[in-house]
Each structure stands twice: as structure tokens, then as C-alpha cells.
Amino acid sequence: MISVAAPSSAKRLAPALADAIAQCMREDSRVVVWGEDVTIGVMGPTRGLAEEFGLERVIDCPISEAGFVGAAVGAAIGGLRPVVDIMFSSFTYVAFDQIANQAGRLRYMTGGQVAVPLVVVGSAGAAGSNAAQHSEVPTALFLNAGGVRVVFPSTPHQAFWLMRAAIRSDDPVIVLHHPALAAARGTVDPEPLALGDAVVHPIGTDVSLLATGLMAHRARSVAESLASEGVSVEVVDVCSLNPMPWKAILTSVEKTGRAVVVDEGRLTCSVASEISAGIAERAFGALAAPVRRLAVPDVPIPFAPNLEAAVLPSEEDIAAAAREVVRG
Amino acid sequence: MISVAAPSSAKRLAPALADAIAQCMREDSRVVVWGEDVTIGVMGPTRGLAEEFGLERVIDCPISEAGFVGAAVGAAIGGLRPVVDIMFSSFTYVAFDQIANQAGRLRYMTGGQVAVPLVVVGSAGAAGSNAAQHSEVPTALFLNAGGVRVVFPSTPHQAFWLMRAAIRSDDPVIVLHHPALAAARGTVDPEPLALGDAVVHPIGTDVSLLATGLMAHRARSVAESLASEGVSVEVVDVCSLNPMPWKAILTSVEKTGRAVVVDEGRLTCSVASEISAGIAERAFGALAAPVRRLAVPDVPIPFAPNLEAAVLPSEEDIAAAAREVVRG
Amino acid sequence: MMLRIRLFEETLADLYKRGALVGVVHLSIGQEATAVGVCSSLRAGDQITSTHRGHHHMLARGLDPRRMFAEILGRAGGYCGGKGGSMHVSSVAEGAVGANGIVGGGIPHAVGLAFAARRLGTGSVAVSFFGDGAANQGVLFESLNLAVVWQVPALFVCENNGYTEFTPTHAVTAGESIAVRAAAFGLPAGAVDGDDVVAVARAAGEAVERARDGRGPSFLECRTHRWRGHHEGEESYAKPYRQAVDPEDPIERLEQAMRGAGLDPVELRTSIEAEERALIAEALAGAQAEPLPPVERAFEDVFA
Amino acid sequence: MMLRIRLFEETLADLYKRGALVGVVHLSIGQEATAVGVCSSLRAGDQITSTHRGHHHMLARGLDPRRMFAEILGRAGGYCGGKGGSMHVSSVAEGAVGANGIVGGGIPHAVGLAFAARRLGTGSVAVSFFGDGAANQGVLFESLNLAVVWQVPALFVCENNGYTEFTPTHAVTAGESIAVRAAAFGLPAGAVDGDDVVAVARAAGEAVERARDGRGPSFLECRTHRWRGHHEGEESYAKPYRQAVDPEDPIERLEQAMRGAGLDPVELRTSIEAEERALIAEALAGAQAEPLPPVERAFEDVFA
Ligand SMILES: Cc1ncc(C[n+]2csc(CCOP(=O)(O)OP(=O)(O)O)c2C)c(N)n1
Ligand SMILES: Cc1ncc(C[n+]2csc(CCOP(=O)(O)OP(=O)(O)O)c2C)c(N)n1
Numbered sequence A, B: 001m002i003s004v005a006a007p008s009s010a011k012r013l014a015p016a017l018a019d020a021i022a023q024c025m026r027e028d029s030r031v032v033v034w035g036e037d038v039t040i041g042v043m044g045p046t047r048g049l050a051e052e053f054g055l056e057r058v059i060d061c062p063i064s065e066a067g068f069v070g071a072a073v074g075a076a077i078g079g080l081r082p083v084v085d086i087m088f089s090s091f092t093y094v095a096f097d098q099i100a101n102q103a104g105r106l107r108y109m110t111g112g113q114v115a116v117p118l119v120v121v122g123s124a125g126a127a128g129s130n131a132a133q134h135s136e137v138p139t140a141l142f143l144n145a146g147g148v149r150v151v152f153p154s155t156p157h158q159a160f161w162l163m164r165a166a167i168r169s170d171d172p173v174i175v176l177h178h179p180a181l182a183a184a185r186g187t188v189d190p191e192p193l194a195l196g197d198a199v200v201h202p203i204g205t206d207v208s209l210l211a212t213g214l215m216a217h218r219a220r221s222v223a224e225s226l227a228s229e230g231v232s233v234e235v236v237d238v239c240s241l242n243p244m245p246w247k248a249i250l251t252s253v254e255k256t257g258r259a260v261v262v263d264e265g266r267l268t269c270s271v272a273s274e275i276s277a278g279i280a281e282r283a284f285g286a287l288a289a290p291v292r293r294l295a296v297p298d299v300p301i302p303f304a305p306n307l308e309a310a311v312l313p314s315e316e317d318i319a320a321a322a323r324e325v326v327r328g
Numbered sequence C, D: 001m002m003l004r005i006r007l008f009e010e011t012l013a014d015l016y017k018r019g020a021l022v023g024v025v026h027l028s029i030g031q032e033a034t035a036v037g038v039c040s041s042l043r044a045g046d047q048i049t050s051t052h053r054g055h056h057h058m059l060a061r062g063l064d065p066r067r068m069f070a071e072i073l074g075r076a077g078g079y080c081g082g083k084g085g086s087m088h089v090s091s092v093a094e095g096a097v098g099a100n101g102i103v104g105g106g107i108p109h110a111v112g113l114a115f116a117a118r119r120l121g122t123g124s125v126a127v128s129f130f131g132d133g134a135a136n137q138g139v140l141f142e143s144l145n146l147a148v149v150w151q152v153p154a155l156f157v158c159e160n161n162g163y164t165e166f167t168p169t170h171a172v173t174a175g176e177s178i179a180v181r182a183a184a185f186g187l188p189a190g191a192v193d194g195d196d197v198v199a200v201a202r203a204a205g206e207a208v209e210r211a212r213d214g215r216g217p218s219f220l221e222c223r224t225h226r227w228r229g230h231h232e233g234e235e236s237y238a239k240p241y242r243q244a245v246d247p248e249d250p251i252e253r254l255e256q257a258m259r260g261a262g263l264d265p266v267e268l269r270t271s272i273e274a275e276e277r278a279l280i281a282e283a284l285a286g287a288q289a290e291p292l293p294p295v296e297r298a299f300e301d302v303f304a
């Protein structure tokens, strides 16, 4: 779908998510929204929807994540397209069976009899001392559990198009958004993004930085600062994680021969590990240096601001790793 | 603890787990066991315990995984050492918050005030058409969630010593056992194993096969068959996954220069991915070929025997991959 | 229909004994009346969710015994192409979105199916079957609360056979009864003799009508008996654990009722039994003649 | 003690307004009586589990305001070394295993703590505080069932302030009352005026005694009021959502009671208030003087 006019006037990330949901709700009466306090839209993605679409389609839920995610699975099988705001994505742990073992398995177990067009949207990442149970990035859990698509937009443009693609998809899709990026600025351009896309920008020749969410922002600003040092950095924003945009990743790494994967999830069995292993398998010959992983060490996110900062990959960490793989 | 006599007369894997629990219960009255039908010991690890220790210490639970795993977290903080049999490890999804967000975070969130000496034991793997919800290997989910130790013994010797180590540990430990190996034969030798150990056998020089559980058995028999082809295979049984035995893994790979990681979990963000990425980072120079990953593709486990067999890494797959990395 | 279920399950028991089945098989012999009684008031478009022990629900819902056998035998012609098996038989087109291997896992699905039916104005209802053991899964209570708050056309049917696998459910279940627990969530909740197909049909019929009329969800506890073990082959490790029950036979109960009504069940039964035996035998033969699923199928159907 | 809580929380509200706090802060102003009433019958060795809104529980349990401020400010001297923060304040040594950021997450812990106390013969009890919103989490019902089946010395205290974040709880909660839900699980369950510290203390006292005597768990619903928003700073996005409540002041209620008993609270209050103000001011000053936690601490305490 190409158009000249901007598809959304949203100028910030969270409103772009809300606008994508609103447009889908206008186009398709099967789209309904539920979750805790979605009428107020505490978390952003559902703000303003209740006013336009009413309480029949925007429904505040009790604190029963397993129950209302499970109900959304049933509603999706029953012909609706539910968008569930789970608030913080770590609350999916309370509903993990419904996501992994139900939404992610039913189509297969029934031999393709059912589709589960369900969207679960939740915040992921550390944003100022929300501590261990409200700050983590569980992307890798969803990728390993399987059966669900996963996207993690880092700009309003990505947010609008990927949320739209998620709602229009016939598969369950987890949409993650970073609380520190809720107000991130940017315009929504007419070129759509689809599940499985990556955004390569800036273009560079010396090293590929592969990152998502807040880490993609840090990677882009590192690209700028390293340019002044004469290091040409390419950033691949892996805004879709399932499907994983291998083509974009491998094209970049085969060009630069060097890769640093930056991940706000925990290191072990992380997205960074997956991308590193996949590159090693598919582009070993092109590698001039081992793929470097930067991620949260295997610790929960601490509360104190100075400790929180210490466990997240910083721009300094990213720049240092990039220099290292380039200069050896 | 070294002794000349065999510490356990168990000759099969599941009884070795049960014997380890029994010995710990004799030594330490704080050790209690609960879960569904643990008095009958449906799954094996608790069989016979009720008869010796009575219903005060071996407790049948209602189908309330979140409740009784959470209760075990509380009991562990309160001074007991609960061993919870969750039956099939995929049932942990129903209790995932209690494992990941509670058992795995409380020590950290409280600044070290509490220890959570909890063991959760469950079967992992496909064993003859138990289908999608009773056959998977969720190891990577626990490794990425963090805060919990994970072991996955493949022999009676490993089963006895690692279960013993798990119960004596002050950390939460997930003990996985493969349903197809419940009756696997072997003797329990006096040399103990600790959390973080790997078992390297057979020794070889051409290629390292890194595997766990049923896949470790397949790797060992591939080692035998390839020997007849003149390929010298070393098998590293990664029976402890957290702590990950990096030293044993790297020592082997630096010697052979070639590695195939065989994993019964799903490929994406798998243990295989983690080991591959870790080797690439730490032993890149020693690699004569890219690390190969063999795992279940990103599909649930199907019911039909021929389909189930098709999604699991077979001895043929393993042998082929080993030949490939050796002969290039 | 109860006879068909009985014969279908006896056939599986026999196949299991002869080593002709793979996986774990949970039979419903003794529980026929709950499935038949409840499904008797359902129509096309209605959906049921079921459990690991769900063959009777599926047959009562009208599924084809041949395709069910084929699924349980892991053949290409099975309802799920052999990818689901005994615990996951389903036929969405026939109003059975399916069985679930996770106890309680299917209960919230019924709430969502009922919500969708109401929103789409189909006039359909959703029924969730689950056991007494499932009455200790928190998600049941979350589902009851949602169903009542949303006033969706759903019926929750607890098949209380007294056992949670090998544990007598009363030993791990507090409170007066499961129905009483449900009632505390503000929906009509009653208990009925689950071996009396007429009583079950009457109670379920009222509840389904209530749901269709937009008068909200209901809960029905059916007290029944499990004749066989938790699953076939359990003797291998389960010591005798059952209290002496003297299980009632729902089929005989129906025949008594007929006699009470001055009808002679014998003739009817013999004729029906002959028919059903033939039907089941043919279904099994047809299923056994089915090919295995092609291997490529293992890698399909993860995503749309 | 109610005054101390009030002043502690007002101090935090003020700090928040001045931008001196990080993270999300949920205050307990208006709910002092439940915490104080319940904790008044606890002794050393007993343990409480708490929630995201737990400062009042911790203070009522006797924790040190200075170390609490330090934790909430993310300082080295905080109870959790600054790694927990407002939602995770805890002091195991003082009988508060701690607050939980996951609604309902701490409830089963109390069952296990009580089980351990009984098995180890300590004579201690475990109390779990949670809100009315948590009464829709399935794990609550699983925990009630376990506690009754196991007959452990536990007390479940539901602080019903009428709100689940910004949603009036009655709008998402079916059934007559939360206490009625609990009663269906077969334990003594009652509701009490949660703003009347004397009534709460009496009811909780009986329940704690019952637990200590080995007569099993109890459930207590305390009906109270939340004076402030769900958390500080919510005005930024939460449109006015509160029905006009005319919240009762537990402190004034106590003073009325004293008057009723012929005592003059004024003098007492002025003296206590002066003391407490000094104590809180000193505690805050002490906390603010604390250093930040050393960065190495971020990488410790994952495993024993
Ligand atoms: C979440 C979960 N926990 C445990 C099991 C193992 N399991 C399978 S059937 C069963 C007993 C179920 O009892 P009930 O609900 O009464 O059904 P019944 O077997 O009596 O028909 C258990 C514990 C499971 N499948 N899922
Ligand atoms: C599992 C989970 N779901 C949702 C949340 C977000 N949340 C935090 S507090 C809260 C409301 C809790 O209401 P209640 O239990 O009544 O406690 P109160 O805030 O009124 O003290 C919610 C929904 C959470 N922390 N955990």
C-alpha cells in the first residue's frame, strides 16, 4: 500500500501505536482491545481508543492475565482480532502458558484448522528505576517458545506500520515497545513496513551494529560519533524478530565483515546469541572478526539509577565494542 | 565427597533421581517433596519416597502449579528445601512467573537477604507421541529467564549426583530428565558431579559434539559409528547448563577446532545458539569450520511417530553434520 | 450415542492392550452421559472446548469416529492430520475447537469464543468441559469472573469423576463443593447426577437456553464416575489406588428410565448396538487403512 | 504508628512533587489502619508478604524509616542495598519477606512460609497482604485452597480500597464480595471496616490466634479507602476517574473512639506528632546522606 500523504500524523512512538490500532479498528469491526486500564490507556498504545470506539470494543479487564489472554485466544479463534495490552511485557509470565502453549501451538496441534489473529502489546525495557519485575526485555523467551511473531519498533514509523501489520496478520504477534521511547519523535512515512522487515540506517562499510528498541537508538548515535573518528558504521534495526530479517542482517555483515549485536535482553540464549550463531553459520567466511555480543549480563534489572545504568549496554560500551572489532 | 563404595545402587536414571532425593531426605529433615501424584511417583523421581518418609514430607498437590511452586518458593525462604515435581517441564509455563520472576529474582531484589533453595524437577523431551504440550525441552527459557540453575542428566550417575547437588544448593535449580531415558542403564560411581560440570566422553581429536539428555546418547553412539570411518569424535555432555561448563566446552573445541551442538530444544535462541555464539566469541581463532547447530526446527512436537521422529535431530543428522564439519 | 462412545472407547482399550496405540490415552467410559447430555442441546455454530479426556465430548458433538480413530492412530486422514493425537482431537468446523493437554488451558478460550459469538451476533454459545482436578487451576476462577462481568453466552461443565489422576480430588480440594466455589463468582451454578443423561440434558438445556437468550453464563457440576484408570497402561506403575466405587452405568440408567416410562429398551438396544458395532468396526478399519502423514506436514501449520 | 505512616508517605509525596524520587511510587495514605491493625498482633518470627503498595505494611511491621527511605531513594544503606526500591522493600530479619511487583505474586509465598513455620515448629504465622484487584488473580484461589488443605498458620488480608489502578474494582469483579469468594474455599472469611484500627486489630487478632493454635488459615477483607491516586504523578495521563468518595480518616476515627472512651486525644496527638515528625525528618536526612550503592553490587546477589 503506497500513498503520497502521510498515513498517520503521529509524531511520537506511543501515539503511533495507538493510531495504528485506531485505523485498524475503523477498517475492521472485528478488532477489539482489552487489558487492564485500556480505557485510560495508562501504557500509551490504547490511549484515546475508548473515546472513539466505546466500551464495547475497548474493555478494561480485571487482573487476570492468564484469563484474559486465554479469552483473547478464544476470541481470535472465534473470528475477532483482539489486541491485548498486557502493560509490562514481563506480566506475560503470568499468562505464559496461554501465549506459548496455546496461542503458539493451537494452529499446529489442530493441523491448521485454526488461525489465532491475536496481538499482545507490552512495554519492554528499563526506563528509570522500575526495578526487576517491570524492566526486562523478554524477547528471547517468545522467540524460543515459538509459534508467535515478535516485533519491537524503535521509531513512530516502525511503530505505526508494524502494529498495523501485527493486527492484520493471521498469526499471534507480540508487539513490544520501549517505555523510554514512548515519546520518541519521528514522522510516519508512506512506505509501509511488514513483519520480517529490518531498517538499515545509517549505511556504512566498516562494521554492522545489529540492535533493537532503545539499543537501536544508541547504535545510531554511536554511528554518528564514530563517523567523526573515521569509522563507517551501518546500523541494522532488527525491528522484526520473528520473522527474523536474515537477509538484511547477512547482507550487511557480508559487506562489513564485522558485527556487534546489541541486546537489552539477558545475554544467555538471547537474541544476540541467536544472531551471532546465525551469522557464524551463514556468513562465517565473510567474518573478519568474531561477532561481538553486548547484552544485559545475566542479572535482573536493579532499582538504583546508577546500578540500572551499569547493567545496560551504554553508548560507550557500544562504541568501544565497535572500535575493537574494527581495529582488532 | 569421595568414597570407595558406590553411593547408590540405582541402575537406571529415574531411580537414581529418586535415590538422590531419598538420601538427601535422610540426611536433612528440611527436605520435603510435593507435586501432583508424588506419592505414587507417576513420573519416577519421587517413586518410593512416600513409603519411607510419609505423607508429612511427600505431599500430593492439587493441579495448581503457580500455587504450589509459589508455596515452595515461600517454604524455601522459610527454611525448608522443597523438591517440587512439576511432572512435564512444559507445565512450568503455568507457573512461569513464580519460577522466573519470583524464585529467580527474589534474592537479587532483596539485596541478598533471602536464599531460595528450591528444586523443580520435570521431564523434558519427546518420548513417543506425547504431542506438542508434553514433549518439549524448555531449557533455553530457563537459561534466558535467569536466576535459576539448570541441569539435565543423561545417565544414572549424572542423575544421582546432579540431583544431590541441586537439593544441597542454596539456589533454585531446575532438574530436567528425559522421559525416553527414565530406564537408561548405568551405575552410579563414587566421583561426584557438581553444578557446572560437564562429562567428556568419549575423548576425540577431530570434532566436538556438544549435547545434552537424549541427544548426548545419540552423540555418543554417533561417536562409535564414526570411529569406524576413521573420524575421532569427542562428546561433551553438557549436563549442567547453568552454570554453563565453558571451560570444558572451550578446551574441547580448541583441541578439535570443530564443533556441532546438538539440542532437542527449538533452534531460535536455543542452548545451541548460546554455545555457538559463546564459542565464536571465545575461541574464534581455533575454529577450522563454523560451529554447526542441530536442533528442533521452530515447530511444536507433532503427535504422529513418523512426524515426531522427523523434527528431532537423528543419529544420521548428527553423523552427517559431524562428517561435514570435518571433511568440509 | 452413549453406546457409540462406549464401543469407541472399548475398542481403544483393546487396541492399547494389543500395543497398537502410541502416546497416552485417557478413556471416558462411565462418563458418557455428561457429554451426551450436554451436547444434546447444542447446535451448529456452537463450540466446545475439551480436555485430555475428550473422546466422548467429540463423539457426542457429532465427530466422525473414523477421522477420530485416524487422529488417535496418527494417520494423515485424522482430524488434525495426525499432528494432535488423542489429547488434541478437534474439529472446528463441527463445533469442537478442541481438546487441550494443559489442564484448565481451554477454559478461558470458551469465554473468548462466547464473547466473539455475542459480538458477531451469531447466536452461538460456547461450552467448556473440564474435570474436577481442573477446579484447582486458578484460570478457572479468572474465566468465571470474566464470563460473568462480560455476561457472555458460555456454559462451564465440570465433569466431576472424583479423581485428579490417581489422587481422590476431595483430598486436595477445600470447600463444600466445586459448584459452591463457582456460585461465589455470581453465576447460576448447580450440581447434577452426571450419570443420568436425562437430568444432565435438562440442566444443560436450561443453561444453554439462558446463554442463548443473553442471560449470561452458567456453571454445571456433573457428578460422574471414571471406570478405568487415569490412562490406559497405568497398571505399570500405579498401585491400586481406587476406593471401591460401585460405578453406575449411564447406559443402564437410561434403560431403567425407559422401563420406568413403560418402554422396552432391550429391542432398541440390540438393534442400536448392532448398528454401532458395525459403524465403529468400519470406522476403525477405515482409519487403519489410512496412510501415515507425509513428513513435510511436520514443518507446516506453525504460522498462517 | 498510623501517624508515622501518614507522615512517611506525605514526605514521599512531597519528594515526588519536587522530582526527588525515581521509579513508580504507590502511597498508602488512608489505608494505615489495616496495616497497623493486622501487624499489631504479630510477633518476632512471623512473616508478612506485601505488594507494590507496601510502605504502611513495612512501617507497621516495625521497619526503620531511615533504611526504608534509603531503599526508596536507591541508596547503599537501603534494606535491599538500593536494588529493590519502593515496590520491593523488605526486611526478612524483621519479619517482612517483602513486597512484590507482580500482583498476587506474594500470596502463595505466605502459604509456603506458613507451611515451613509449622514443619519447623517455630509457632510463627505468615500473613499475606494484597489488594482487591489481586482478588481476580487465579493464584489467590490456588493459595487459599492449598492453605486450607494443608491447614497452615496463614492469614490472608485483602485490603479492599475499591480500586484496581484506575478501574473501580466492582466494575471488573463478579460475585457478592471478595470475602464470599474466599469462604467458598472453606476457611473463616469475614469483612471488617478497614478504617477502624480497633476493629481490624480485633478481627486479625482472632485469626492470628487461630493460626497459632493450629486451627488453620483465615481470610480477612478490610474495606478501606485510597486517598491519593494509584501512584504519584498519575495526573500526567489519568483523567479524573474517581467517584466522589468521602474517605474516612483512620486517624480521626481512632481519635473519635478515644473520645468515646472518655479520653482526650488532642494532647496525645500533639506529643506523638511532634515526636514522629522529628523521627521522619531525621530518617529522611539520614537516608539522603547515604552514598549510592557501589556499582559492583549490580552484579552480585543473583546466586548464593
Ligand atoms: C497444567 C497441567 N498440570 C498437570 C497436568 C497433568 N495431568 C493430566 S490429566 C490430570 C488430572 C486431571 O484431573 P481432572 O481435571 O479431574 O480430569 P480427569 O482426568 O479426571 O478427566 C493431570 C494432573 C496437565 N496435563 N496440565
Ligand atoms: C501480574 C500483574 N498485573 C498487572 C500489574 C499492574 N498493576 C500494578 S498495581 C495494579 C492494581 C492493583 O490493584 P489492587 O490489588 O487493588 O492493589 P492497590 O493498588 O489498590 O493497592 C496493577 C494492575 C502488576 N503489577 N502485576
Ligand SMILES: [Mg+2]
Binding pocket: C131, C132, C133, C159, C160, C161, C162, C163, C164, C165, C169
Ligand atoms: Mg477428575
Ligand SMILES: [Mg+2]
Binding pocket: D131, D132, D133, D159, D160, D161, D162, D163, D164, D165
Ligand atoms: Mg485496590
